[in-house]
Amino acid sequence: MQLFDVIIVGGGPCGLAAGIEAAKAGLSHLILEMGSLTESIRQYPRRMRFFSTAENIEIGGLPFPISGVKAGRDEALQYYRKAAAYYHLNFKLFQTVWDVQKEDDLFTVSTTTGEQYQARKVIMATGYFTRPRWLGIPGENLPHVSHYYDEPFKYSFTNVVIIGASNSAVEAALELYRHDVNITVVHRGEDFRSTVKYWLVPDVKNRVKEGKIKTVFDSVVTQIGEKTVTINNLKTGEESHLPADFVLVLTGYIPDAELLRRCGIELDPVTQVPVYNKETFETTVPGLYVCGTVMAGIYTEKVFIENGREHAQSIIDHIMGREVHQVKELIQRI
Numbered sequence: 001m002q003l004f005d006v007i008i009v010g011g012g013p014c015g016l017a018a019g020i021e022a023a024k025a026g027l028s029h030l031i032l033e034m035g036s037l038t039e040s041i042r043q044y045p046r047r048m049r050f051f052s053t054a055e056n057i058e059i060g061g062l063p064f065p066i067s068g069v070k071a072g073r074d075e076a077l078q079y080y081r082k083a084a085a086y087y088h089l090n091f092k093l094f095q096t097v098w099d100v101q102k103e104d105d106l107f108t109v110s111t112t113t114g115e116q117y118q119a120r121k122v123i124m125a126t127g128y129f130t131r132p133r134w135l136g137i138p139g140e141n142l143p144h145v146s147h148y149y150d151e152p153f154k155y156s157f158t159n160v161v162i163i164g165a166s167n168s169a170v171e172a173a174l175e176l177y178r179h180d181v182n183i184t185v186v187h188r189g190e191d192f193r194s195t196v197k198y199w200l201v202p203d204v205k206n207r208v209k210e211g212k213i214k215t216v217f218d219s220v221v222t223q224i225g226e227k228t229v230t231i232n233n234l235k236t237g238e239e240s241h242l243p244a245d246f247v248l249v250l251t252g253y254i255p256d257a258e259l260l261r262r263c264g265i266e267l268d269p270v271t272q273v274p275v276y277n278k279e280t281f282e283t284t285v286p287g288l289y290v291c292g293t294v295m296a297g298i299y300t301e302k303v304f305i306e307n308g309r310e311h312a313q314s315i316i317d318h319i320m321g322r323e324v325h326q327v328k329e330l331i332q333r334i
């Protein structure tokens with residue numbers, strides 16, 4: 001079994017930042033990633049634009065030059081790939097980590113395909129995007145139902161039901177409406193979520209007023225069929241049906257709590273936030289750290305690239321026995 005100073009589980013922006021800090025500190029490292037490099041971002045809507053300015057999602061001190069202010073998905077993919085190459089990061093892709101166990105002072109990291117690696121320290125940077133929040137309703141696993149939205153052209157001239165009313169749902173609804181899609185947004189609340197980006201609100205509200213985007217609020221989808229969805233109005237109890245060639249369940253994502261528990265990390269039973277040291281990001285298992293959005297539990301909107309990328313330096317400082325870089329208050333709020 002190969003032994004590394006540090007194994008990082010997850011090759012997203014925060015995992016890469018940890019790899020860079022490890023490399024800078026002269027530690028041997030391995031990043032194990034279940035998909036492609038920055039798999040989560042690769043799965044984002046093709047034409048999305050980050051809300052952060054490019055400089056706020058830089059890693060490893062490498063400038064992220066773009067012609068505008070905010071990067072799109074493709075620019076971010078190019079940037080993180082170049083950052084990984086520039087720092088000669090050592091990674092293995094398409095390796096899903098199943099378990100991390102500590103014996104004496106060494107960790108054994110096992111993958112779903114039976115590979116095993118050893119490390120003195122392990123950093124969990126598995127994010128949240130691989131785990132959609134399933135509704136648990138009949139029909140949710142049918143082929144025309146997806147928990148991810150990629151691009152609009154597939155849906156032109158069809159009936160699409162979007163479940164959810166957050167940023168992802170609103171952005172998808174607006175883009176689909178502009179591609180001749182008959183869109184209905186179904187949401188259990190009485191309006192779009194208050195966290196929707198302020199610059200999207202007038203656009204979506206005006207499209208709703210014009211009847212271009214239909215909304216069914218105070219309602220839940222109880223069943224998905226081949227061509228329709230069944231809806232229950234939470235206020236009146238009334239049942240209705242809507243045509244649906246495609247259903248996009250955009251109700252968010254959540255970190256893999258089972259994986260963290262399996263690795264021995266304690267989690268809050270309600271919020272699923274791991275127990276960790278707020279300065280060093282070490283969990284209840286000494287030498288096992290959380291980094292990036294994985295530490296957010298159900299509060300996934302609170303840790304993102306902008307603040308999650310900073311965890312890397314504190315973790316590597318702690319591993320190296322250096323004075324620990326103090327992350328900003330913003331990051332400490334979970």
Ligand SMILES: Cc1cc2nc3c(=O)[nH]c(=O)nc-3n(C[C@H](O)[C@H](O)[C@H](O)COP(=O)(O)OP(=O)(O)OC[C@H]3O[C@@H](n4cnc5c(N)ncnc54)[C@H](O)[C@@H]3O)c2cc1C
Binds near residue numbers: 037039308
């Ligand atoms: C549409 C959209 C727009 C966004 N815009 C912004 C923005 O403008 N600014 C900002 O700061 N944030 C933004 N975010 C949030 C941000 O992208 C995430 O918070 C960020 O990706 C977190 O980085 P991470 O490295 O912690 O996790 P991720 O990027 O999710 O990386 C985790 C990686 O771990 C891998 N992984 C998971 N489980 C395993 C396993 N068992 N074994 C091996 N590998 C595993 C995954 O495949 C993934 O590649 C946005 C999110 C979305 C969805």
